[in-house]
Amino acid sequence: MSLGRARAVALVGLTGVPVDVEVDARSGLPGMSLIGMPDRALGEAVERVRSALGNSGCDLPARRLTINLSPAALPKQGSGFDLAIALAVLAALGIVPREGVAATVFVGELALDGRLRPTAGVLPAVLAARDAGVHTVVVPTANSAEAALVTGIRSLGMSSLREVAIHAGARISVKPVEPLLQSEQSFESDHTPELSDLADVIGQSDAIDGLITAAAGGHHLFLLGPPGSGKTMLAKRLPGILPELSTEEAMQVACVRSLSQAVNLTTIDLRPPFEAPHHTATAAALVGGGSVIRPGAVTRASGGVLFLDEAPEFHASVLDCLREPLETGSVTILRATTRATFPARFQLVMAANPCPCGNYGMPRSECSCAPMARRRYLARLSGPLLDRVDIRLTVARATTSRGPMANDAPVTSAQVRDRVIIARGAARERLRQTPWTINADVAGAYLTGSNLRLPRSVTKPIDMGVERGNLSLRGYDRVLRVAWTIADLDGSTSPSLEHVGRALFLRQGVPT
Numbered sequence: 053m054s055l056g057r058a059r060a061v062a063l064v065g066l067t068g069v070p071v072d073v074e075v076d077a078r079s080g081l082p083g084m085s086l087i088g089m090p091d092r093a094l095g096e097a098v099e100r101v102r103s104a105l106g107n108s109g110c111d112l113p114a115r116r117l118t119i120n121l122s123p124a125a126l127p128k129q130g131s132g133f134d135l136a137i138a139l140a141v142l143a144a145l146g147i148v149p150r151e152g153v154a155a156t157v158f159v160g161e162l163a164l165d166g167r168l169r170p171t172a173g174v175l176p177a178v179l180a181a182r183d184a185g186v187h188t189v190v191v192p193t194a195n196s197a198e199a200a201l202v203t204g205i206r207s208l209g210m211s212s213l214r215e216v217a218i219h220a221g222a223r224i225s226v227k228p229v230e231p232l233l234q235s236e237q238s239f240e241s242d243h244t245p246e247l248s249d250l251a252d253v254i255g256q257s258d259a260i261d262g263l264i265t266a267a268a269g270g271h272h273l274f275l276l277g278p279p280g281s282g283k284t285m286l287a288k289r290l291p292g293i294l295p296e297l298s299t300e301e302a303m304q305v306a307c308v309r310s311l312s313q314a315v316n317l318t319t320i321d322l323r324p325p326f327e328a329p330h331h332t333a334t335a336a337a338l339v340g341g342g343s344v345i346r347p348g349a350v351t352r353a354s355g356g357v358l359f360l361d362e363a364p365e366f367h368a369s370v371l372d373c374l375r376e377p378l379e380t381g382s383v384t385i386l387r388a389t390t391r392a393t394f395p396a397r398f399q400l401v402m403a404a405n406p407c408p409c410g411n412y413g414m415p416r417s418e419c420s421c422a423p424m425a426r427r428r429y430l431a432r433l434s435g436p437l438l439d440r441v442d443i444r445l446t447v448a449r450a451t452t453s454r455g456p457m458a459n460d461a462p463v464t465s466a467q468v469r470d471r472v473i474i475a476r477g478a479a480r481e482r483l484r485q486t487p488w489t490i491n492a493d494v495a496g497a498y499l500t501g502s503n504l505r506l507p508r509s510v511t512k513p514i515d516m517g518v519e520r521g522n523l524s525l526r527g528y529d530r531v532l533r534v535a536w537t538i539a540d541l542d543g544s545t546s547p548s549l550e551h552v553g554r555a556l557f558l559r560q561g562v563p564t
């Protein structure tokens with residue numbers, strides 16, 4: 053019996069677990085079998101590895117090869133195990149010295165010609181290897197910049213199985229190959245809004261105010277307005293006025309990007325992410341899924357903003373999928389053998405036209421929708437979803453002039469971000485004895501029952517709203533949360549009557 057060993061990393065959600073790949077080569081009916089809970093894509097590794105070895109000058113002898121991935125109980129998915137399997141085979145056959153590869157982690161999918169393909173999930177895999185005390189990891193050249201973002205581990209980028217085998221000590225002739233690189237399209241260009249500044253937004257002072265309040269309190273936001281009123285323009289500017297991510301948060305965002313597609317990340321971006329799935333998106337596109345489980349838009353937005361433009365156009369069952377992440381800050385995807393949990397803590401921004409044609413209630417425009425169609429349109433956004441949205445704003449079509457405030461210099465995103473950071477600091481300090489850090493998360497009962505309870509002279513407008521039936525109790529709590537954020541932005545220790553009035557105004561958009 054001759055045994056070869058190499059190491060790989062299995063990713064369960066964003067968590068990587070080192071896996072030992074063992075290959076036993078013995079005489080018998082020639083063949084190769086894979087055991088240890090592989091999924092289908094991984095099951096196909098046998099064929100890829102066989103071809104890649106043959107095309108790298110390492111034809112397999114007539115031996116029986118058994119490949120075992122352990123721990124067996126851990127589900128393993130995807131094609132990133134190819135390289136480790138190939139190296140363990142080479143070690144079992146004595147083509148590379150066994151001790152040369154047994155302690156090294158190999159990550160990468162093989163093309164049939166033996167070249168290494170760009171592979172998804174290299175960043176979380178290298179992090180897991182480092183945390184498990186591994187000294188060296190080999191990755192495809194196309195992912196080498198991404199692997200190099202992890203400090204404390206030596207990462208080697210290589211182009212082909214032949215190159216890896218020679219590096220490990222195989223005596224086969226060198227035949228250099230062109231490395232396989234991923235397409236030029238970078239992740240950033242697709243998923244980060246162009247660097248746009250709040251100062252570019254003209255004539256929308258109420259909407260900007262709502263946006264700043266949403267940023268300061270972490271409140272979910274609903275924007276109602278006709279096409280062309282700048283709802284998308286406003287939403288795209290939210291990440292720019294949010295505080296930068298901590299290193300830890302930014303690393304998580306980068307790991308999600310790495311796992312979403314085979315990209316070669318070159319930096320850890322501290323800007324909060326922005327995701328805007330189209331309204332035709334499926335539930336799997338939104339929350340994640342697929343035969344090899346990939347994170348969805350809610351996870352790619354985690355730490356940043358999820359923007360649903362034309363929210364009523366989304367399929368009701370798709371919108372329903374948002375409930376779990378909104379409640380728990382994470383999303384769990386179940387498969388027969390796998391259960392993957394991904395982070396999904398995002399700030400939700402929904403935008404909608406007032407009716408299917410978009411003109412209802414707008415000055416100088418005529419709505420062509422039937423009254424029934426109009427009522428049904430916004431009713432598509434379910435109560436439980438809207439219940440979590442503290443700020444609801446009506447946005448009018450912007451006028452071309454900057455209006456009566458034209459003499460004021462427009463505020464820039466950087467100026468606003470500084471205010472947001474100070475306001476968030478005040479909230480964190482006030483909430484330090486509680487499980488919450490931002491106003492949006494605070495339970496209503498805490499605001500009305502603790503020492504944060506406001507005097508009746510301040511809550512008068514909303515008390516009256518409840519008495520008259522214009523405001524639900526949930527709506528009452530929402531106004532209170534927003535009032536605290538406005539007070540934080542104002543530098544006040546507690547909301548005034550004026551702050552409560554302002555908060556009430558910021559939920560005028562949609563009745564509750």
Ligand SMILES: [Zn+2]
Pocket residue numbers: 407408409410411412419420421426
């Ligand atoms: Zn209409």
